[in-house]
Amino acid sequence: MRTLTTATPIVEVTGVTKSFPGAAGSDLTVLDDINFTLREGEVVALLGKSGSGKSTLLRTIAGLIAPTTGQVSYRGTRINGANPGVAMVFQSFALMPWLTVQDNVELGLRAQGVPPAERRQRALEAIDLIGLDGFESAYPKELSGGMRQRVGFARALVLRPDALLMDEPFSALDVLTSENLRGELMDLWERPDFPTKAICVVTHNIEEAVLLADRVLVLSSNPGRIKGEVPIHLPRPRDRRSPTFEATVEELYRLLTGKDTVTEARNTPTGPLTHPLPTASVGGLAGLVEIVYAHNGQTDLPDLADELSFEVDDLLPLVDAATMLGFLEVEGAQAFLTDVGRDWNTSDILRSKEIFAVQAKSRAPLVRTICSALENSDNGSLRDDFFRDLLRRGFSVDDTERQLDIAIDWGRYGELFDYDADTGELMLGDVAAAAAALLDSEA
């Protein structure tokens, strides 16, 4: 391990916030007051749930996007544009399909004005280093996902970057390929002649963070803030079954699932914009609650994720939703079924729907907002655009649609309101029932 807290800083991120213009003209704050230093000799993982701003932070460090406030420095000099000391590896590989492996790897050197002979030589070395020898003249479409990502690595490493930035580099690969490539990357990192002096990797996978990093920064969501930092003092290669490894996974799980103390301290009132609905369908929620019930009402979340072959990103929205609705309580990495959750799981369908309706209306901000807006409307119905416009004040277009879809799924199941996708009309449950009765009587 080469980490030293006194080691020379390579990248310094100071007071960075980043807002994007929201669709309705207001700003969407994605990063808030981010401060951290990437030092020589360390691998830092940025861990957070989907949408916590990890990619935005990495792109800000790379200088691909400018912070709204705050600054990023490279070796003591504030960057204003592309960071000259870094190279990126992308989740999607981002290869040029019309270029061969050799030409893809040479691309960055060409942009730097490196003469052709040197370019060719350095690219061949990088291709060799990353295990792609013999594939120089292949095109990306001829390669498997794992080999394409090897090209992605070669293209970054050929630049001999001071710091390597990786945005979920293994998440598009199958389990074995990603395990293999992660191991090879760490072997390279341990080599004394490896020119790169620091790595910053974005991931939503806790185990991956513990496999790779000397330090994990955990990001909260909405907006992204650093809510915790966990140092990892484990020799490489790391053994997933070692007690320290497992304890670190538990600790990170706790941090990720725990409440955001900053948000709590600021005492933010709960509303649809500050407390979005987790991406969980009623069916998914019912499945999770059923499983916890089958575990005698208590389960260890990392173990459960393992048991179900889920990644943290798959499980956490369900856990968050079950917690929001009061069906589960989470303490550390343990989830406990509440009495309400037990009732919901064991009651007949009508009673289950009633329980769900009470919980969703009282605890899910967007569902509550929709219900009270419908109750206050003239005829108990409103167009979905009304809520869309409200949501766009705080969410991107895609997130707005996702929030509406979840609220409609929850509201419909609880028979709080109904939704006509053809007309875009949302209507109170009893209004919908009366309209249906009228239609029946006219038929």
Ligand SMILES: Nc1ncnc2c1ncn2[C@@H]1O[C@H](COP(=O)(O)OP(=O)(O)OP(=O)(O)O)[C@@H](O)[C@H]1O
């Ligand atoms: N260019 C942009 N314009 C508007 N909104 C954006 C833009 N880029 C990102 N966002 C929004 O910022 C938020 C954070 O996105 P980001 O991709 O950084 O998160 P993430 O933690 O990397 O998520 P994931 O793990 O899903 O990739 C999201 O709500 C996203 O919609």
